[in-house]
Amino acid sequence: MNRLIVVSNRVNPPSGEGDESVGGLAMALAAALREYSGLWFGWSGKTTPEFTGQLNIEKVGGVTAATVDLEETDLDEYYNGYANKTLWPLFHYRNDLAAFDRSYGEGYRRVNCRFADTLAPLIEPDDLIWIHDYHLIPLGRELRKLGVKNRIGFFLHIPWPAHQVFINLPRHRQLVEAMFDYDLVGFQTAEHQQAFEEYVLSEAGGSQPEPGVLEAFGRRVEVGAFPIGIDAEDFARLLRNSRARRMRDLMTACTVFRHLIVGVDRLDYSKGLEERFLGFERFLTENPDMRREVLMLQIAPVSRESVEAYQQIRERLDSLSGRINGAFADVDWAPIRYVNKNYRRDELAGIYGAARVGLVTPLRDGMNLVAKEFVAAQNPEDPGVLVLSRFAGAARQMPDALLVNPNSAEEISDALKRALAMDKAERIRRWSALFETVQREDVTAWRDAFVQALAGQKAQAPALAS
Ligand code: G6P
Numbered sequence: 001m002n003r004l005i006v007v008s009n010r011v012n013p014p015s016g017e018g019d020e021s022v023g024g025l026a027m028a029l030a031a032a033l034r035e036y037s038g039l040w041f042g043w044s045g046k047t048t049p050e051f052t053g054q055l056n057i058e059k060v061g062g063v064t065a066a067t068v069d070l071e072e073t074d075l076d077e078y079y080n081g082y083a084n085k086t087l088w089p090l091f092h093y094r095n096d097l098a099a100f101d102r103s104y105g106e107g108y109r110r111v112n113c114r115f116a117d118t119l120a121p122l123i124e125p126d127d128l129i130w131i132h133d134y135h136l137i138p139l140g141r142e143l144r145k146l147g148v149k150n151r152i153g154f155f156l157h158i159p160w161p162a163h164q165v166f167i168n169l170p171r172h173r174q175l176v177e178a179m180f181d182y183d184l185v186g187f188q189t190a191e192h193q194q195a196f197e198e199y200v201l202s203e204a205g206g207s208q209p210e211p212g213v214l215e216a217f218g219r220r221v222e223v224g225a226f227p228i229g230i231d232a233e234d235f236a237r238l239l240r241n242s243r244a245r246r247m248r249d250l251m252t253a254c255t256v257f258r259h260l261i262v263g264v265d266r267l268d269y270s271k272g273l274e275e276r277f278l279g280f281e282r283f284l285t286e287n288p289d290m291r292r293e294v295l296m297l298q299i300a301p302v303s304r305e306s307v308e309a310y311q312q313i314r315e316r317l318d319s320l321s322g323r324i325n326g327a328f329a330d331v332d333w334a335p336i337r338y339v340n341k342n343y344r345r346d347e348l349a350g351i352y353g354a355a356r357v358g359l360v361t362p363l364r365d366g367m368n369l370v371a372k373e374f375v376a377a378q379n380p381e382d383p384g385v386l387v388l389s390r391f392a393g394a395a396r397q398m399p400d401a402l403l404v405n406p407n408s409a410e411e412i413s414d415a416l417k418r419a420l421a422m423d424k425a426e427r428i429r430r431w432s433a434l435f436e437t438v439q440r441e442d443v444t445a446w447r448d449a450f451v452q453a454l455a456g457q458k459a460q461a462p463a464l465a466s
Contacts, residue, residue: 001036002036002126002127002128002455003036003037003038003039003124003126003127003128004032004033004036004037004038004127004128004130004451005038005039005040005041005119005122005123005127005128005129005130006029006032006033006038006039006040006041006130006132007040007041007042007115007119007129007130007131007132007136007139008029008040008042008131008132008133008135008136009042009043009079009083009132009133009135009136010042010043010045011040011041011042011043011044011045011065011066011067012026013026013029013030013033013040013060013061013063013065014026014027014030014060014061015060015061016061016062017061019061020238020243020344020345020346020347021344021345022345023345023369024230024231024234024235024345024369024373024443025228025369025443027231027234028231028443028444028447029447030061030062030063031231031444032447032451033063033064034062034063036128036451038064038127038128039063039064039065039066039122040063040064040065040066041065041066041067041115041118041119041122042067042068042115043067043068043069043070043079044056044067044068044069044070045067046069046070047069047070047071047072047074047075048069048070048071048072049071049072050071051069051070051071051074051114052069053068053114053117053118054068054069055067055068055118055122056068056069066119066122068114068115068118070111070114073107074107074110074111074114076107077103077104077106077107077108077110077111078104078107078108078110078111078135079135080304080306080307081099081101081103081104081107081108082104082105082107082108083108083134083135084304084307085097085098085099085101085104085307085309086098086099086100086101086104086105086169087134087169088134088158088270089269089309090161090165090166090168090169091134091158091159091160091161092158092159092161092269092270092363092364092365093159093161093165093363093364094269094270095165095168097269097309098168098169100169100170105170105171108138109138112136112137112138112139112141112142113142115136115139115142116139116142116143116145116146117142117146119143120143120146120147120148123143123148123150125149125150126150127150128150128151128153128451128454128455129143129148129150129151129152129153130152130153130154130155130450130451130454131152131153131154131155131182132154132155132157133155133156133157133158134156134157134158136154137154137175137178137179138175138178140152140154140178140179140181140182141177141178141181143181144181151183151184151454151455151456152181152182152183153182153183153184153185153186153450153453153454154179154182154184154185154186155185155186155187155226155450156185156186156187156188156192156366157188157228157366157367158188158365158366159188159192159195159364159365159366159393160187160192160193160195160196161195162195162198163195163198163199163202163203166195166199167199167203172199172203173203173204176196176199176200176203176204176216177204177216177217179196179221180214180216180217180219180220180221181219182221183221183222183454183456184221184222184223184224184450184453184454185221185222185223185224186223186224186225186226186450186453187223187224187225187226188225188226188227188228188366188367188393189225189227189367189393189396190225190396191393191396192225192366192393193223193224193225196223197214197223200214200216201214204216204217212224222453224453226446226449226450226453227367227393227394227396227397227441227446228367228369228443228446229369229372229438229441229442229443229444229445229446230369230372230373230376230438230442230443231442231443231444232376232438232439232442233442235349235373235376235377236376238345238346238349239346239349239350239353239376239377241346243344243346243347243350244346244347244349244350244353245350246350247346247347247349247350247351247354248350248351248353248354249350250350251297251350251351251354251355252354255295255354257293258292258293258294258295259293259294259295259356259357259420260294260295260297260354260355260356260357261280261294261295261296261297261355261356261357261359261416262296262297262298262299262351262352262355262357262358262359262374263276263296263297263298263299263300263358263359263360263361263370264298264299264300264343264348264351264352264370265298265299265300265360265362265370266300266301266303267300267301267302267303267310267313267314267317267340268303268304268310268313269309269310269313269363270362270363270364270365271300271361271362271363271365272361272362272363272389272406272407273298273300273313273317274313274316274317274320275361275363275406275407275408275409275412276298276359276361276406276412277298277317277320277321277324277336278320278409278412279361279408279409279410279411279412279413279416280296280324280335280336280359280412280413280416281324281327281409282409282410282412282413283412283413283416283417284324284328284335286413286417287413287417290417290420291328291335292330292333293420294335294416294420295333295335295337296335296336296337296359297336297337297339297351297355298321298336298337298338298339299339299341299343299348299351300317300338300339300340301340301341301342302314302340314340317338318338321336321338324336348373349373349376349377350377352373352374352377352378352384353377353378353379355374355384356384356385356419356420357384357385357386357387357416357419357420358370358371358374358375358384358385358386358387359387359412359416360374360386360387360388360389360392360394361387361388361389361404361406361412362389362391362392362406363389363391363406363407364391364392365389365391365392365393365394366393367392367393367394368388368389368392368393368394369394371386371388371392371394371398371401372394372398372438374386375398375431375434375435375438376435376438376439378431378435380428380431380432380435381428382424382427383427383428383431384419384427384431385401385402385419385422385427385430385431386398386401386402386430386434387401387402387404387412387415387416387419388401388402388403388404389403389404389405389406390403390404390405390406391405391406397437397441398434398437400429400430400431400433400434401430401434402415402418402419
């Protein structure tokens, strides 16, 4: 079996069994690396005044992690700059927040070159190389320049935007051309894949000789939709652990006679948190009789704090949650509990399990795994209801959720009302369909479909390509 080399900006394998501090995706990639005995390469999370290219290699929880420190300027221009001030907002349809600064583009190219230079000597001839996410789009191209002939795949975790949105990016053609140095490019949904294809056909003079294959820039690449899932089996284990149960009991105890509505998101403007609070405010205004029957818990750990747009959204949410609580709270009840702390996966599982409604309303999202974890955490005999944005990649696989337009306070308010009034039979029917999909289309199916397709084996068509 080929070795697998996973490359991503962040490298965070769990330290071992029972380490629930890292996210579900990290757990899954670590499991894949143990199976394929490969290594995980990326940024160490540290900076030095000057780039040294020195590799840090450590074995963490059975996974070999090879990381490199970046220079302080790299952090500004590559991570905070091109990745998070240019690509992230644009790919999430926030052209108004996107900054186009030549130094960011240069930093992005420089770091991708540095990663390629450091990684190339570690590559053996039969290794499969799997590169992740928007930070590293040109890495394949840089590796090819160094003579790497291996099969290289790229998976984009965030949306690929519609053609007319994407062309706002200066030098957009260069970025797309770099994607033709991969053997396989994977997207979360067929919609993202189609947006990419449309660009290639209409803007880059490319052609599509057969479905799932594109030719342009004198090269050929396979493309596909590989919707990421959660590790449903591991999640079931997590639910049974004592921390998860303690948290569920705690949340149940502090919401006696009330319904818990829960949202968990990184504090990011793409997550629709302001719109969500406004939707909840509207619900409180329109349903005075239900006010004291609900409690909304929004967990939103802070993220990318050096970027101004993140500081601004944080301020707006502080003020909005304060305003709503000020207007509606009573001496013994406040409608919103807004928490910026980070929680472990097992604690979150316990919180989801105690909730009647999961409110997952990003304005745009590649997939959204919170929606899937919420479903996996429900009690089959009395499950909660998922209210989900139609603009999350997950919506395609989860038609039995209550799908809403996350920009509309009215739709969020109506969906909350409907979810809270929904009888048990309907809740069970909807939940069973959702849970079946979450279990079947899990992270192992995602990983195996991608790796098999990358290895050039006749992969079963990714189950959810349509
Ligand atoms: C999104 C991206 C990931 C990223 C994560 C956390 O899910 O797709 O690539 O790692 O956000 O963001 P951060 O900037 O903290 O790595």
